[in-house]
Amino acid sequence: MKRGLIDAEVIRDRLQSAFDPSLVESTGARLASLLARHLDRIQSEQVGVMRWQSPAEQVERAAELLGEGGAPDLDLTALVERFETLVEKALKQGNQLHHPGYIGHQVPPPIPMAAWFDAVGAMTNQVMAIYEMGPWAVAMEQAMVERLGRAIGWRSGAFSGLITHGGNLANLTALLTARNVALPDSWAQGLTGQDESPALLVQSDAHYGVTRAAGILGLGEAAVIPVPVDSRRRMDVSALLERLGRCRREGRPVIAVVACACATPVGAFDPLPAIAEACRAFDVWLHVDAAHGGSALLSRHHRHLVSGLELADSIVWDAHKMLYVPGLCAFVFYRHAGHAKRTFDQEASYLFDPTAPELEDYNVGLRTIECTKRAAAFGLWGVWSLFGEGLFADLVDLSFSMGMVFFERLERADDFEPLHRPQCNIVVFRYRPRQLNGASDQVLGEFQLRLRRRLVEQGEYYIVSTTLEGMGALRVTIINPLTTDRHLDGLLEALRREGQTMLSEG
Ligand SMILES: Cc1ncc(COP(=O)(O)O)c(C=O)c1O
CATH class of the missing domain: 3.40.640.10 (Type I PLP-dependent aspartate aminotransferase-like (Major domain))
Structure with a gap:
């Protein structure tokens, strides 16, 4: 029935699929299996921690998927398929915090079940x-x-x-x-x-x-x-x-x-x-x-x-x-x-x-x-x-102890320098290859920042950089419970490899 400028029934009809419980059910089942598969692939390192792409490229891709013009008139099956494409894209393009090579900011790979509970809050908008x-x-x-x-x-x-x-x-x-x-x-x-x-x-x-x-x-x-x-x-x-x-x-x-x-x-x-x-x-x-x-x-x-x-x-x-x-x-x-x-x-x-x-x-x-x-x-x-509560005790105990594990590795290596004795899971350090002996603080500091950018773009590890006492340094937060001693050794090796390549490239 037409009321003023709009025909409410026609609009309600168009909105029906957006609020359709059966769409929620079919996409929900798909979503659960997409996320589980994704988590498995990420946690078992079948893919890297990040496929580096420039922000402009990413924005362009996200904008493309918005489509042009009016609403696509999709049936239930087509909506489920499109949903799947969109979710797969989102999963692929992000920073993979559940990857054991994610040793970056103070942002954890969340306990996956927490996201399920959050979804209940989001769906019901409480x-x-x-x-x-x-x-x-x-x-x-x-x-x-x-x-x-x-x-x-x-x-x-x-x-x-x-x-x-x-x-x-x-x-x-x-x-x-x-x-x-x-x-x-x-x-x-x-x-x-x-x-x-x-x-x-x-x-x-x-x-x-x-x-x-x-x-x-x-x-x-x-x-x-x-x-x-x-x-x-x-x-x-x-x-x-x-x-x-x-x-x-x-x-x-x-x-x-x-x-x-x-x-x-x-x-x-x-x-x-x-x-x-x-x-x-x-x-x-x-x-x-x-x-x-x-x-x-x-x-x-x-x-x-x-x-x-x-x-x-x-x-x-x-x-x-x-x-x-x-x-x-x-x-x-x-x-x-x-x-x-x-x-x-x-x-x-x-x-x-x-x-x-x-x-x-x-x-x-x-x-x-x-x-x-x-x-x-x-x-x-x-x-x-x-x-x-024990879950949280375990998460804190494990991650804080890994800070010390990493520190001890840095201390043992003669080409790395830990910049402090960690009290928790945050560790700041520098790579100091012998070729940089005698380099100025500025050169050594900038080298750390460039090294970290190169490492991140390469996609095997994600760490961050910082400035301590005015001088660039590398910084990790060991926050992923799946990051083991093997990954920490691998990180040092990757830094050596990328660092040496940078030096050889001048
Ligand atoms: C000690 C401390 N306080 C506050 C913040 C800011 O917290 P948020 O990023 O949740 O705003 C951070 C972020 O890393 C932090 O390390």
């Missing part, structure tokens, strides 16, 4: 600003907050937490809370009323997202006072005390001290008990970015690295790093439950229902930057419930 829109999503999130908060060492009911879209947003959220607590008028008035400019004391290796947060929060990058690190790149507590003392003498309000567990560059864990004591002495908020290392709390052998974490006022812990779930699933924790409500001193009448005030604590949108928020706990809650 987005959650308010409890009513995603009751089970909120329940899973709060159950995980409770479980992880207890792992931190906190008492039920005393603390609170939430999930947000990534570590950067999580750090921003926690630091916004800290700013509002330190400067109670700042939410309403901005930062204009301050006699002395506020300061944020930040471990000098902290993730760039912390300085970015200072900019976003109106503190400005200039508010960030770096706290130097010691020879193992852990926060120097005497330097922290000196800076806290200086801020006090100058009358500068300190928003927070930001410590790392661990810091991104070489995975160094700060001495949290001593830092917490300094913060207590100066009555300053302690924020710990434990995006990567928070998972050590679940380990059987590495928990000592994060001892003192329970003394922090706020903590960031990314499940999409060392808890092996797909992105994004980043937790923010507050030691005092009530602090979560200080983040946004705001009321949104359409989110808050005065007839059901008991729901307020479950309307997560009141405490997150996001309004509509992905139901991010599905994957973590699912695999935790399926395999138990």
Whole structure:
């Protein structure tokens, strides 16, 4: 029947196949077998970790598949076939994180079953600003907050937490809370009323997202006072005390001290008990970015690295790093439950229902930057419930121990140089062939960056590069449980081979 400009029935008819459960069933069965086959091929190294293609080429291919003009009028069988083509393409063109040669960023090959649980959240769109829109999503999130908060060492009911879209947003959220607590008028008035400019004391290796947060929060990058690190790149507590003392003498309000567990560059864990004591002495908020290392709390052998974490006022812990779930699933924790409500001193009448005030604590949108928020706990809650907490202990223990295995290999090799003794699964090093003896730092550093690009384009291994003390270096995060000693030996061999070819090419 025609209503105004459109004929609703005709449109509904056209939309029918997009919402057809039988299409879901037939494509779902295909998808399961495509993904299983893909995983098997990748994990058993039948193909490389990455088929390098330029971004422009990839964009062109992706655009081609969008087609031209109107909707293709496909029947069920044709839709299943086309779906298969599109999925195969997507699987082939990506970076294969499940490949044992993937030893790159702090992004894990996710536990495959976590993706299945995430698919349930995506299919049913349990987005959650308010409890009513995603009751089970909120329940899973709060159950995980409770479980992880207890792992931190906190008492039920005393603390609170939430999930947000990534570590950067999580750090921003926690630091916004800290700013509002330190400067109670700042939410309403901005930062204009301050006699002395506020300061944020930040471990000098902290993730760039912390300085970015200072900019976003109106503190400005200039508010960030770096706290130097010691020879193992852990926060120097005497330097922290000196800076806290200086801020006090100058009358500068300190928003927070930001410590790392661990810091991104070489995975160094700060001495949290001593830092917490300094913060207590100066009555300053302690924020710990434990995006990567928070998972050590679940380990059987590495928990000592994060001892003192329970003394922090706020903590960031990314499940999409060392808890092996797909992105994004980043937790923010507050030691005092009530602090979560200080983040946004705001009321949104359409989110808050005065007839059901008991729901307020479950309307997560009141405490997150996001309004509509992905139901991010599905994957973590699912695999935790399926395999138990021991799975995560094993993943952390295995990957952290592989950091040491790699370090020992680097130490034994006379053409490689480890740049630190690893505390976890992050290792930074350089290839130093004898032909480069006597080369300047700049030449040696640039050589590392070019070597890594060549290796990645070659497709057998995926590692990353970094700059340490102004000089280029190679960096790995051994995060794939299938990466064995054999792969680490193979990586060193591949670096030697590619490095020697580069040198012979001049
Ligand atoms: C210590 C640390 N904090 C924060 C982040 C940012 O996290 P995300 O990439 O989830 O935004 C990272 C990313 O590697 C990190 O290493």
